[in-house]
Amino acid sequence: MTKDYIKENIKYNQPQLPKTLTGITGLDEITEGGIPKGRPTLVCGEAGCGKTLLSLEFIVRGAIEFDEPGVFMAFEEKTEELAMNVASLGFDLNSLQAENKLKLDYVHIDRSEIEETGEYDLEGLFIRLGYAIDSIGAKRVVLDTIESLFAGLTNQGILRAELRRLFNWLKVKGVTTIITGERGEGPSFTRQGLEEYVSDCVILLDHRVVNQISTRRLRILKYRGSVHGTNEYPFLIDEDGISVLPVTSLKLEKEVSTERISSGIPALDKMLEGKGFFKGSSVLVSGTAGTGKTSIAACFANETCNQKKRCLYFAFEESPKQIIRNMQSINVNLQKQVDEGLLQFHAMRPTLHGLEQHLVAMYKIIKNFKPTVVVLDPITNLVTVGSVSEVKAMLIRLIDFLLDEQITVMFTALTLNNVVTEQTDEGVSSLVDTWLLVRDIEFNGERNRGIYIMKSRGMKHSNQVREFVITDKGIDIVDVFLGPDGVLTGSAREAQKLQEQTGEVIRKNSVSLKDREIGRKRKILESKIAGLQSEFESAEDELNKIYVEEELIKKVAEENRQKMIMMRRGENASENKNEK
Amino acid sequence: MTESQQVPGNDNNLNKENIYLLRLFVTGATPNSTRAIANLKEICELHLKGNYELEIIDVYQQPTIAEGEQIIALPLLIKKSPSPERRLIGDMSDTQKVLRGLSLAAT
Numbered sequence: 001m002t003k004d005y006i007k008e009n010i011k012y013n014q015p016q017l018p019k020t021l022t023g024i025t026g027l028d029e030i031t032e033g034g035i036p037k038g039r040p041t042l043v044c045g046e047a048g049c050g051k052t053l054l055s056l057e058f059i060v061r062g063a064i065e066f067d068e069p070g071v072f073m074a075f076e077e078k079t080e081e082l083a084m085n086v087a088s089l090g091f092d093l094n095s096l097q098a099e100n101k102l103k104l105d106y107v108h109i110d111r112s113e114i115e116e117t118g119e120y121d122l123e124g125l126f127i128r129l130g131y132a133i134d135s136i137g138a139k140r141v142v143l144d145t146i147e148s149l150f151a152g153l154t155n156q157g158i159l160r161a162e163l164r165r166l167f168n169w170l171k172v173k174g175v176t177t178i179i180t181g182e183r184g185e186g187p188s189f190t191r192q193g194l195e196e197y198v199s200d201c202v203i204l205l206d207h208r209v210v211n212q213i214s215t216r217r218l219r220i221l222k223y224r225g226s227v228h229g230t231n232e233y234p235f236l237i238d239e240d241g242i243s244v245l246p247v248t249s250l251k252l253e254k255e256v257s258t259e260r261i262s263s264g265i266p267a268l269d270k271m272l273e274g275k276g277f278f279k280g281s282s283v284l285v286s287g288t289a290g291t292g293k294t295s296i297a298a299c300f301a302n303e304t305c306n307q308k309k310r311c312l313y314f315a316f317e318e319s320p321k322q323i324i325r326n327m328q329s330i331n332v333n334l335q336k337q338v339d340e341g342l343l344q345f346h347a348m349r350p351t352l353h354g355l356e357q358h359l360v361a362m363y364k365i366i367k368n369f370k371p372t373v374v375v376l377d378p379i380t381n382l383v384t385v386g387s388v389s390e391v392k393a394m395l396i397r398l399i400d401f402l403l404d405e406q407i408t409v410m411f412t413a414l415t416l417n418n419v420v421t422e423q424t425d426e427g428v429s430s431l432v433d434t435w436l437l438v439r440d441i442e443f444n445g446e447r448n449r450g451i452y453i454m455k456s457r458g459m460k461h462s463n464q465v466r467e468f469v470i471t472d473k474g475i476d477i478v479d480v481f482l483g484p485d486g487v488l489t490g491s492a493r494e495a496q497k498l499q500e501q502t503g504e505v506i507r508k509n510s511v512s513l514k515d516r517e518i519g520r521k522r523k524i525l526e527s528k529i530a531g532l533q534s535e536f537e538s539a540e541d542e543l544n545k546i547y548v549e550e551e552l553i554k555k556v557a558e559e560n561r562q563k564m565i566m567m568r569r570g571e572n573a574s575e576n577k578n579e580k
Numbered sequence: 581m582t583e584s585q586q587v588p589g590n591d592n593n594l595n596k597e598n599i600y601l602l603r604l605f606v607t608g609a610t611p612n613s614t615r616a617i618a619n620l621k622e623i624c625e626l627h628l629k630g631n632y633e634l635e636i637i638d639v640y641q642q643p644t645i646a647e648g649e650q651i652i653a654l655p656l657l658i659k660k661s662p663s664p665e666r667r668l669i670g671d672m673s674d675t676q677k678v679l680r681g682l683s684l685a686a687t
Contacts, residue, residue: 114653116669117657117670118616118677119671120653121610122652122654123639125653127646127651128647
């Protein structure tokens, strides 16, 4: 972005002031290309704010990265001391000196050894500097801190005239110079008013302690003939030197992704259209104490690592070991991910740095590790370092930066009271894309956890309050029971379930009772039917018997009659047989 | 006082221990430099006659010496001996200060 800006500037503003890149992270972006080439720049600030380091880094970076040899003229520290002091930053001044890329010169002035006996000038300094510059072909010069001359020599008139001459001479030499100066009392920036002589570019360093926490800041006071960032930028001195962070992003032109990433809790994914969060979005998990915010964050981190993506976990409350141990109890093995190098913990107390410095530190770590997911647990603690508005400003910058990098971020935040407010204490709820709220549901003598999605931009999310259960198998989200008395959770829900089961059994039982009764009734009926049948059969038999008897009687009677006839008239007997 | 200081100096003169070794650094023929040379020579002739060695060095000719001798302001006079070493800057026009610097002052 900055580079484009510079290009645009060149387009519209030709000719551009020639600049020299300092090589210091971030400073070149603020100055839009570095400090004025071939001119002196004044770096001023109080004692211990990093003037010497900044100027030395300018020289070293010039020598290493831009092939511009430099001369460092120290008025305060001996060259060996300097070399030792910056060795921890990985700057090997001695070998650079041996390669003729760097020249250190220690200027020693002691008032007690010197007697002033009349008119003099600083030609000796000029000769030394000139010789040093010419001997290695230096393009960069640092004078740290030239004001020491005023302590060693008394004739201010001569000194001022000579300084003016020196700066002009340096301009003629065409070397880019940094002059450091101690911050003075009152309105002047340096004790001896050096800004009077160096009017092209003035950089002010500041070291402020607010609430017992110190923050280093850098501001460009003036930059003649150039556009520059006017804000105060925090900077950090660490093992890589100075990093200045131009963090205030002005534009809202971010790439967006439709890719989804899982939250690590299948049921939660289901609540989010079954797919999880958008990649590169910001997620806020807020809730009261002990509602399982860290567990959610750990699940998310674990899932990310399971998919062979990197995750960065900033812990502001617990140490990494503590988190790993605690998460083991819910079957989330973070140690494995750490061992595989997919998960990196960075635990620090918020009070370690000022807010801005936290931001710079995080920015650096993120740049180095290049994670897919960043977890901040919890952001609430940052309030101990700054005011709410400062925390918010910092988080806006962080979110901006992360979204730019397409990194998904999860914040956890503690809501301090039991009443679920619609606003988190950090006021970031309006910034985030997805807001999960975990809350206590106190009912029936126990506390249970409920989870719901307050908002989730760009997706059709569930509107249900779910119960959030942490077991030794992991996290699960179950449906809460909506009974006549309202939402039931925990053992009440279990009881309700049991009750339902009992009902079921009872119902089943009663059904089988009825069935048996029907069976019995059927049996009774059947037996009755059988009785009737046999009755009927006997009646039938009776009837049949009468009928047969009558037949028999009839038959016998007929026979008897025939016999009688035969006995009376013998001749009719054959006729009757024929009739038959 | 000058006398009393001179006396032991004269006594040790044989050992050449108390001889005044003076080095004057100048920058070519600038007004300050020429004035310094003239003034110093005059003072030496007056107070240290026969008891001093004066070396005049043009720093322009030997720029490396500037770093070695911690030279900032010029002209510079360094009294190497007798100890303590003293440094005097300026055109040596303030005779009293020069004498004090050379431990020759009659105070």
